[in-house]
Amino acid sequence: MPAKILIIEDQADIGALISLNLQNLDYELEHCMSGAEGYRRAAGQGYSAIVLDVMLPDMSGLDICRTLRQQGNTTPILMLTAKKSEADRVEGLELGADDYLTKPFSVRELQARVKALIRRASLANDSNRPELESMPLRFSALLIDIDRRIVSYEGKTLKLTSKEFDLLLYMASYPGKVFTREQLLNAVWGYQHNGFEHTVNSHINRLRNKFSHAGASLAYIETVWGVGYKFSELEQAS
Structure with a gap:
């Protein structure tokens, strides 16, 4: 179709x-x-x-x-x-x-x-395509299914835009690593968007709101004042 x-x-x-x-x-x-x-x-x-x-x-x-x-x-x-x-x-x-x-x-x-x-x-x-090799990322009750681009908390799917998913996945792939807004902008949106760092702030805020509405009590995305953001160093589930 x-x-x-x-x-x-x-x-x-x-x-x-x-x-x-x-x-x-x-x-x-x-x-x-x-x-x-x-x-x-x-x-x-x-x-x-x-x-x-x-x-x-x-x-x-x-x-x-x-x-x-x-x-x-x-x-x-x-x-x-x-x-x-x-x-x-x-x-x-x-x-x-x-x-x-x-x-x-x-x-x-x-x-x-x-x-x-x-x-x-x-x-x-696409729920019918064969499984790929990428393993989902799990942090406490948060699950990031990389292949299917689905994020869920305690089994409840979060409705994320494409860029919200890309931003979350990028940060969650490096738990504990501190990123500047410019680094996140370039990694997720590309260099053609240089100068639009506030875009990162807006997407971070929306992700936090969606975590909160899903009932998440943990701060998965932390602000590092004067630098940028990092994904929480919560123990990753096996």
């Missing part, structure tokens, strides 16, 4: 360009030009990825991203921003967008970014 992508872009020519080039990858596409309508569709879930413009006439892409993440919607989001709107790019990442492209963008980069989002998300949803 082909991946289903929602495009929320109010400029008809750009929306048509995106649709044309993603159709070449055999994706199923829906395009809407209204932010409110795009949000309504996105909230219904069922999409493999969302291509979301920041500047929309009735409901901004940032508001759509914020609301979806607050509702626990983890559908991968690729944000489209104007070339000079760095503030929008930073805010989008902090709100939970998985990646962004600045306009004008190349067709090949668009295709590569969308394919990468869908590939990562499909790992968490």
Whole structure:
């Protein structure tokens, strides 16, 4: 079954360009030009990825991203921003967008970014593929299933976005190691996001909130004042 992508872009020519080039990858596409309508569709879930413009006439892409993440919607989001709107790019990442492209963008980069989002998300949803060799990480009642990209606490699955999972896995792979925000940003988001260190803070806070809502009483991610963060040195289960 082909991946289903929602495009929320109010400029008809750009929306048509995106649709044309993603159709070449055999994706199923829906395009809407209204932010409110795009949000309504996105909230219904069922999409493999969302291509979301920041500047929309009735409901901004940032508001759509914020609301979806607050509702626990983890559908991968690729944000489209104007070339000079760095503030929008930073805010989008902090709100939970998985990646962004600045306009004008190349067709090949668009295709590569969308394919990468869908590939990562499909790992968490594919329950029929054969088991791989990576062993899950367990810390007390916290389980990180690396192959299936699933995190659970006392058997209860936490709804994490792709970047939240990547950040948690990276830190949990080095328990006790202190990372600066810049190191975490480069390792999880990539060097093209240099200068967006506050994005790390936002994702750490969301992870902590999700642990708390799941009933976790242990501080798995600790702040090292003046430096950055570390994953707790709790004894790893065998």
